[in-house]
Amino acid sequence: MIKKIKKFLRKIIPEPIFNWYHYFLVFLAALYYGFPSRQLIIIGITGTKGKTTVTELVNAFLEAYGKKTAMINSLRFKIDKRSWENNLKMTMPGRFTIQKFLADSKRAGCFYVILEVTSEGLKQFRHKFINFDVAVFLNLQPEHLESHNNSMDDYCAAKEKLFAALKGPRKNIPIDHQIGKIDCYVDKKIVVNCDDDYKDRFLKYYADDKIGFAIKKENCDKVKNFYKPTHFSLSPNGIEFELNNQKFSSPLKGLFNLYNLLAALATANALNVPLGSIKEAMAHFNGIPGRFEEINEGQKFKVIIDFAHTPDSLKAVYQTIREQFLTKKDNKLICVLSATGGGRDKWKRPVMGEVAVKYCDEIIITDEDPYDEDPKKIMLAIAEGVKKHNKNYQIIEDRRLAIAQALKLCKDDDCLIVTGKGSEQVMVVKNERRIPWDDRRVAREEIKKLLSFKKNEK
Structure with a gap:
């Protein structure tokens, strides 16, 4: 009900007034908790x-070097050894939540x-009165454009607000050391993916140190330190460089x-973590839930759960499977895909269908988080991209049944990938109702059923 009231008020109240409302809440939260970020190193x-x-990698690299860390990302909240799930369906939570979190971290x-920073959070001033010390730019591709006047330029401008927030003075933070408390002067740092077309939009901002990383570019203007592998290899066993x-x-x-590894390495090294320590921590970092996560219940084919929810991210995971996992010509890639409702990124739905046509041998379109949209319309929009190329596909609205059907299509050495939700623990349907859900749990349950059925058949 509260969300419906807010939605109605947005329609009748001018945007500048809403902006002042967001700004006032941010200031009030920071004031109440005593501006805690002034005595923290914020990345x-x-x-x-x-x-x-990348947030998880940076956290792992810092912890491996003995640093006490706190972190907010789309998966979890973490303060030192205490960790709890982020079930808000919101990466950057409300201002009082963030400021309280920072105060608790300081205590x-x-x-x-380490904070995962979104364009929507920046647009709502959730970064204000957080004194950032390090700003990291990974890449920019079309997403959430309906929140940014359907403009990549406006979307980029929203992301830039994080880098503009580095303007504040250098901090002097007393940190515990074996010889007692020592002063830690914190330089402002920018870390940028120099292979991205939008890099210069972020490098134009002030920082004491500007750091770049790349795989393609041989050098990068405006950066002091540049991280580029001399060579690298990708395989089903992992990455070497x-x-x-x-x-x-x-x-x-x-x-x-x-790219994620290089971004985290460059960031941690800029914070004085030696490459030797990063190297050891990297070798032991096995990934995070729902991000290209393999599910193994003893089946003779691969099952992968991934959060990919844009055309570019779908292409990246499909390409990885095609090039590194399907070693025989007759091995198939079976894809279960979906798209979020709520009026979000409608443009991408048919495009995702077209990406699936290019890489998938079997396509099953299913439901995800429809919110108040009609799930059938969302699925049919994805199907439009498939139909353009006269490719066969199935629409199975029930997500569990879709996964079960996809598993039945798998033969030895094939690969099934289920995208869209990753490790999310709820599915949001009409009237903001939240249904408990986990793609990984459902996949495990359905694999066990399939294996049991095959065993009884013999």
């Missing part, structure tokens, strides 16, 4: 893809705080994860 990570993985002695005469390895898969 903000933004981009379209990879934010959650716990977690001086390094060489950098600064050191060999790194990771169990993560795919080119998209190599």
